[in-house]
Amino acid sequence: LGAKAGLTPQVFNSVISGSRMDCGFYQAFFDFVLNRNENAQRFAIANALKDMTYLASFAQAAGIANPVGAVVRNGFATAVAAGHGEKFVPALSDIVAG
Numbered sequence: 001l002g003a004k005a006g007l008t009p010q011v012f013n014s015v016i017s018g019s020r021m022d023c024g025f026y027q028a029f030f031d032f033v034l035n036r037n038e039n040a041q042r043f044a045i046a047n048a049l050k051d052m053t054y055l056a057s058f059a060q061a062a063g064i065a066n067p068v069g070a071v072v073r074n075g076f077a078t079a080v081a082a083g084h085g086e087k088f089v090p091a092l093s094d095i096v097a098g
Helices: 008-017 024-035 045-061 066-081 091-098
Strands: none
Touching: 008 024, 008 091, 024 091, 045 066, 045 091
């Protein structure tokens, strides 16, 4: 989203870093974005898809709308279908940008 809006990863990071959105997940994700550290978060996209599918099923069974979960799950599903399932989750930034 930042790239599509014309922001560099460095500018985006300068806004988020130190804010309430700055957490361990963000830091690991952006370690990949900024430093290309492929080991920043060693969790495969295929595993994330599995977990998001469980979450979506749980929400559906409970009768709770979960549109964000569906969008995220579909993003993971698209990445897996395109052959990126073994890449780690932060690589989604490159996959989405592509």
